[in-house]
Amino acid sequence: MNERNRHPRTAWWVGAAALGLCLAACQPLPQPVPPVGQPVPPPPATPAKVELLVFAAASLGDVLPKVAAAYEKQHPDVHVVLNLAGTQQLRAQVESGVAVDVFISANPIHSEKLHDKGLLEAPQMFVRNRLILAVSTRSGRVKSFTDLAAQGRGAGREDPARHRHAGREDLVRKIRANIVSYEENVQQAASKVQLGEADAGFLYLTDAAFKTDLKVIELPRPMHVEAFYTKARSAHSGHAAEAAEFLAFLARRPAVLYLDEAGFYPMGGP
Amino acid sequence: MNLSVDLSVPLEKFVLRAAFELRGKTTSLDCIAGLRRPQAGHILLDGDVLFDRDAAIDLPVAERRVGYVFQDPSLFPHLSAYRNVAYPLKARGVRDRARVEDLLERFGLAGYRNRLPEELSGGEQQRLAVARALAAGPRLLLLDEPFGALDAAARPIVRGEVLKVLEEQGIPSILVTHSFEEALGFGPDVVVMEQGSVVQWGPAAELLTQPTSPFAAALAGVNHWVGRVEPGAVEPDHYRVRVGAVAIVVVADQEPVGQVALALAPDEIHLAADPPLDSRPNRFRLVVESLAPEGAAMRVRLGGPLNLTALCPTTVALDEGFAVGGDVTASFEPAAVRLC
Amino acid sequence: MNNRAFRWTLGSLGLLYGSFLLLPLAALAWRASPQILWSELMRPETWSAVAMSLTSATIATLVTVAGGLPMAYILATSEGRWTRLATTILELPLVLPPAVAGLGLILAFGRYQLLGPLLSRLGIEHVALTRTAVVMAQMLVSAPLFFRAARTAFGMVPERYLRASAVLGAREATTFRLVVLPLARGGLVGGALLCWARALGELGATLMFAGNLPGVTRTMPTAIYIKAQSDITTAVTLSLLLLLLSVAALLAARQVAGEAAS
Numbered sequence: 001m002n003e004r005n006r007h008p009r010t011a012w013w014v015g016a017a018a019l020g021l022c023l024a025a026c027q028p029l030p031q032p033v034p035p036v037g038q039p040v041p042p043p044p045a046t047p048a049k050v051e052l053l054v055f056a057a058a059s060l061g062d063v064l065p066k067v068a069a070a071y072e073k074q075h076p077d078v079h080v081v082l083n084l085a086g087t088q089q090l091r092a093q094v095e096s097g098v099a100v101d102v103f104i105s106a107n108p109i110h111s112e113k114l115h116d117k118g119l120l121e122a123p124q125m126f127v128r129n130r131l132i133l134a135v136s137t138r139s140g141r142v143k144s145f146t147d148l149a150a151q152g153r154g155a156g157r158e159d160p161a162r163h164r165h166a167g168r169e170d171l172v173r174k175i176r177a178n179i180v181s182y183e184e185n186v187q188q189a190a191s192k193v194q195l196g197e198a199d200a201g202f203l204y205l206t207d208a209a210f211k212t213d214l215k216v217i218e219l220p221r222p223m224h225v226e227a228f229y230t231k232a233r234s235a236h237s238g239h240a241a242e243a244a245e246f247l248a249f250l251a252r253r254p255a256v257l258y259l260d261e262a263g264f265y266p267m268g269g270p
Numbered sequence: 271m272n273l274s275v276d277l278s279v280p281l282e283k284f285v286l287r288a289a290f291e292l293r294g295k296t297t298s299l300d301c302i303a304g305l306r307r308p309q310a311g312h313i314l315l316d317g318d319v320l321f322d323r324d325a326a327i328d329l330p331v332a333e334r335r336v337g338y339v340f341q342d343p344s345l346f347p348h349l350s351a352y353r354n355v356a357y358p359l360k361a362r363g364v365r366d367r368a369r370v371e372d373l374l375e376r377f378g379l380a381g382y383r384n385r386l387p388e389e390l391s392g393g394e395q396q397r398l399a400v401a402r403a404l405a406a407g408p409r410l411l412l413l414d415e416p417f418g419a420l421d422a423a424a425r426p427i428v429r430g431e432v433l434k435v436l437e438e439q440g441i442p443s444i445l446v447t448h449s450f451e452e453a454l455g456f457g458p459d460v461v462v463m464e465q466g467s468v469v470q471w472g473p474a475a476e477l478l479t480q481p482t483s484p485f486a487a488a489l490a491g492v493n494h495w496v497g498r499v500e501p502g503a504v505e506p507d508h509y510r511v512r513v514g515a516v517a518i519v520v521v522a523d524q525e526p527v528g529q530v531a532l533a534l535a536p537d538e539i540h541l542a543a544d545p546p547l548d549s550r551p552n553r554f555r556l557v558v559e560s561l562a563p564e565g566a567a568m569r570v571r572l573g574g575p576l577n578l579t580a581l582c583p584t585t586v587a588l589d590e591g592f593a594v595g596g597d598v599t600a601s602f603e604p605a606a607v608r609l610c
Numbered sequence: 611m612n613n614r615a616f617r618w619t620l621g622s623l624g625l626l627y628g629s630f631l632l633l634p635l636a637a638l639a640w641r642a643s644p645q646i647l648w649s650e651l652m653r654p655e656t657w658s659a660v661a662m663s664l665t666s667a668t669i670a671t672l673v674t675v676a677g678g679l680p681m682a683y684i685l686a687t688s689e690g691r692w693t694r695l696a697t698t699i700l701e702l703p704l705v706l707p708p709a710v711a712g713l714g715l716i717l718a719f720g721r722y723q724l725l726g727p728l729l730s731r732l733g734i735e736h737v738a739l740t741r742t743a744v745v746m747a748q749m750l751v752s753a754p755l756f757f758r759a760a761r762t763a764f765g766m767v768p769e770r771y772l773r774a775s776a777v778l779g780a781r782e783a784t785t786f787r788l789v790v791l792p793l794a795r796g797g798l799v800g801g802a803l804l805c806w807a808r809a810l811g812e813l814g815a816t817l818m819f820a821g822n823l824p825g826v827t828r829t830m831p832t833a834i835y836i837k838a839q840s841d842i843t844t845a846v847t848l849s850l851l852l853l854l855l856s857v858a859a860l861l862a863a864r865q866v867a868g869e870a871a872s
Contacts, residue, residue: 088839138722153739155821180739181821184836192821196722197738303777331776344774348792361780361788406778 049079052242053099055090056082057106057229059129059186059206063262064104067255071246078242086185094119094234101237102246104229111230123230126250127264131225134203134214138196145217148200149174155181155192156202172223190214206263229264295446295463299412302444303338304331316409332361337408337441341415343399345387351398352383358406373401376435392420393428400432404439411436411443417452429455450490462486480610481533491569493534493578499526504551508604515575519551519604531610538606539580541570541598543590553601558594561587568592572600635853642850643843650847655824656833659848660855662744663830667809670748674756675802682760683786697761704754711750712818719746719819743820744827748809755808759801763794803863810856830855 056064061084068080083090083100091110094100095117103120105111111123135142142148149171156179180198183189186207193201194213201214204227208216219225231250233243249255256266300306302313304320312322315336320329345354353360356370374380377397387395396416403411416432417425429452436443445456453460454474462470462477462485470477470486481487487494497513503525504510510517511530518532556572563569568587570580580600592598650656685697703711718724719737729737737743767790775785791798813831820827822836830852838845 086839153736155739179823181823181827182836183821184817184839188817192739195716195720195738197716197720197736305773305776330781332779332781335779336777338774338777340770340774342770344768344770346771346774346789346793357775357788358778358780361775361778361784402778 049077050239050242052078052080052101052239052246054080054082054102054104054246055094055100056084056102056104057087057090058084059106059204060084060104060229062206062210063258063264066258067250070254070258071249074249075242075245078239078246080246099236099238100234101239101243102231102233104231106227106229108228108230111232115232118235120232121235123232124247125267126229126231127259127266129204129206129227129229129264131202131219131223131227132205132208133200133217133219134190134193134208134211135200135217136193136196136198137213137215138194139199142200145220146171148178153180153198154178154200154202155183155189155198204263209263228267296414298463299338299414299444299446302410303336303412304329304334305338335407335409337403337406337411339396339399339403339411339413339416341418343387343395343416345395345398345402347387350384350386351379351390354387354398355402355405357402370405373405376438377401377431391424393424396420396428397431400435404435404441408441411441413443413445415446415448418448462489478535479533479608482531482610487533491536491579493532493536493539495532495534495576496529497532498529501525508551513576516554518576518607520607520609521605522609526609533608533610534578534602534606536569536579536581537567539578539582539600539602541580541582541586541590541592541600543592543596543598550601551604552607553599555597556600558592558596558598561592561594570598572598576600638846638850638853641843642847646843646847647851650844650851655828656848656851658825659828659830659833660851662741662826662828663810663852664855664859666741666744666748666829667752667806667812670745670752670809671756671802671806673745674749674753674805675798678753678757678760679798682757683764683790686761686764700757701754703750704758706751708747708751708812708814709818712747712815715743715746715750715815715819719743738819739821739823739827741820741827744816744829747815747819748812751812751815752805752808756801756805759797759804760794763797763801764790766797767793799863803860806863807856807860810852810859 054064054068064082064084068082072078072080083093085093087106087110090103090105091114094103094114103111103114103123104126105123106129108123111120114120115123133142133145133148142154148154154175181189181192183192183201186203189198189201190203190207190211192198193203194211196213200217205216208214231247233240233247237243259265297306301308301321302315307328308321308323310323312324312327313320315334318329319325319327320334320336321327346357349357352370352374355373356365359366359370371380371383374383377400379394379398379401382390382394382398387398390398396419400411400413400416417429420428433456443456445453447453447456458473460470460472460474460477462483470482477486477490478492481490481492481494484494484496495513495518497511497518500510500512500517502509504519507521507523508519509522509526510519511526511532513532520526520532554574554576556574556576556578558570559573560571561568562571563584564581566584567581568584570582570587570592572578572580578600590598681700685693685700706714716723716738719729720726721730721736721738729735737746771789771793772785775789776782780788811831812829813835816827816829817832817835822828822832824833828836830848834845834848834852837848
């Protein structure tokens with residue numbers, strides 16, 4: 001075959017390949033999937049069901065699937081799809097236009113920001129959680145909060161000095177000197193304490209619940225740090241009624257029981 | 271494979287002439303060098319035990335002081351010619367610049383001391399390989415077809431150069447080769463191995479005149495027949511030996527009896543196109559099967575009532591118009607045929 | 611297809627593939643901010659992460675070369691079922707997710723794990739969450755790259771040189787030093803560079819086993835990963851910095867290796 005015949009064909013080939021690559025690159029991101037390690041909700045039994053997209057902070061990962069299951073039992077026509085990740089990550093997804101019906105934040109700032117942008121309806125207070133010191137029962141070197149200032153190796157996700165603790169700066173400085181790792185997430189921090197690699201770790205109460213090999217020690221008053229969870233309906237939810245019902249369901253039994261069991265406590269007080 | 275070699279070699283230059291059983295001779299050399307372990311027996315060199323199965327002695331390769339040049343020169347590609355020759359000295363922590371320079375000089379490589387092996391010709395590489403082997407100060411040098419990879423024109427030249435140095439240095443050597451002329455040029459003794467066993471061992475001339483087997487004869491290029499003696503002399507000291515359909519007249523002092531082997535050198539045979547058969551003995555009308563030039567001569571293979579190979583001057587072959595398929599008359603003197 | 615068309619097709623496909631590889635790097639350079647790059651360069655924390663990355667990767671590589679070289683040689687020059695088995699096991703970390711490698715390290719060297727009591731008796735209280743742990747994590751993940759390259763390099767040294775060396779009176783150790791190492795050098799240096807680059811980029815096993823403490827165990831990849839969760843621009847800028855440093859170091863290493871070769 002001669003050359004003149006060949007070249008256009010080659011060009012076609014390359015063009016098609018380039019187009020393919022471009023298409024692959026331009027395709028919208030698939031619907032959010034639960035990160036690896038999170039429970040995957042079962043597929044809907046019938047396609048006619050309403051799919052309720054719930055974005056929630058990863059720390060709710062143990063309890064929300066139970067709540068969702070209970071909700072689906074009461075509402076057989078609804079299938080709850082959970083997307084569990086760091087609140088910041090979830091916020092970025094919503095900001096980039098990913099569809100959502102219910103947004104549960106571990107930090108009021110993120111839901112407020114989304115509300116300000118008109119993406120969420122006004123957030124409502126949901127539950128609370130608090131920072132505690134988890135000590136390793138394996139190592140047993142740290143038995144009280146003040147122990148950690150003197151000895152041992154601590155781990156946590158964030159710098160304890162980030163929070164207010166009027167009058168205890170000296171103690172905090174000593175504790176900071178004994179921190180050997182700022183873990184990427186609380187689960188990692190918890191496992192380091194469980195394994196005894198760290199003698200103690202700053203965790204949220206709910207991260208320490210049901211964990212073996214560690215003991216919860218409350219932080220002294222001035223260092224008390226609380227996390228507030230908020231819940232909100234999307235301003236553009238296609239299933240507004242179901243979303244509102246789900247928000248209400250979160251405040252009723254059995255949802256409150258599950259939450260309580262996991263260590264979350266209601267806004268009123270512990 | 272089952273190889274049995276029984277060589278007790280006096281330490282003077284001699285030739286191990288290999289048969290076509292390639293593994294046999296390489297295995298022999300490997301065992302002597304210590305690269306391979308024989309299953310039984312012993313190897314002695316100059317009174318030293320290199321290997322003795324029964325006494326559980328197996329001297330490590332590095333301690334045998336047996337030089338070994340492979341068919342492939344196997345020069346270290348990252349070292350210059352000088353460093354290649356100096357290698358065996360360096361391996362023993364010795365520095366002897368004069369010795370290295372002397373060896374390079376002897377093999378005509380003094381000008382190439384800084385070249386890498388890949389920058390040398392095939393002949394230069396092989397000379398360098400021998401120089402390197404000699405630098406180790408071997409008690410015995412094994413040469414496994416070292417000239418086999420060279421082209422036909424370079425082979426005799428390189429061989430001559432290497433031979434000259436080996437003679438100067440007086441190192442006992444064993445050469446493995448498929449070429450009979452190479453073996454003849456190398457040393458006084460020839461060993462013929464067939465199927466991994468030694469079949470003949472002695473002076474090279476003996477192989478030419480008295481091959482002990484068709485195989486040895488074929489190696490030497492000598493005609494070899496086995497026949498039965500017809501009782502009674504044809505004339506004084508002349509006897510008739512029946513080989514297949516023909517009879518060959520031989521000369522012997524005493525009457526041979528029974529089955530005998532006959533050997534006839536190819537250049538003892540006279541070929542002519544025309545002369546018809548007459549009553550004289552040892553004249554046969556045969557068919558030319560192949561013609562192969564060999565230097566100034568022509569090797570002519572003949573078939574018919576008798577199979578034989580003759581060597582005749584090329585001019586004769588051309589003048590007489592020999593051609594494959596044509597008839598020729600072959601004749602030879604009864605005295606040229608050897609009984610063995 | 612004629613030769614020109616063939617070469618054009620392959621060339622275009624190669625270009626396409628090359629752009630796919632280069633695009634993420636270009637995007638990093640595009641998104642990085644010069645101001646942030648400057649302010650990050652001014653922070654001692656950045657430099658401690660850079661220094662930690664460079665030193666730990668270098669130590670990991672040196673230890674790997676020292677330990678992997680003999681093993682690679684032994685395995686390259688032996689044959690049989692056990693050799694194959696050992697080779698497979700030693701190269702296993704190649705397919706191991708880094709997080710699994712980190713977990714394995716904790717379970718082996720953790721304070722209350724397999725070797726913990728023994729180490730404790732030797733006076734070593736902690737291995738996990740220390741600088742040593744950073745090096746160990748990098749080693750476990752990157753060593754197979756060197757090991758594999760070394761084994762291949764040794765395996766490619768023709769046996770006839772070893773035989774030649776032996777009959778010239780050299781013992782195996784001498785042959786190894788004078789023949790095998792020089793002939794395998796190219797592959798060994800390449801493997802070491804690959805190993806170093808992989809160690810420099812190690813994240814998963816490091817986070818798992820060594821944790822993250824700025825100024826101590828924080829490496830560039832950890833810093834980038836942690837930053838990426840809160841401040842993308844800084845993360846991008848640090849990535850670019852790491853990229854530039856790695857390229858510079860690799861080029862320098864190649865230069866040094868190239869000079870040594872000639």
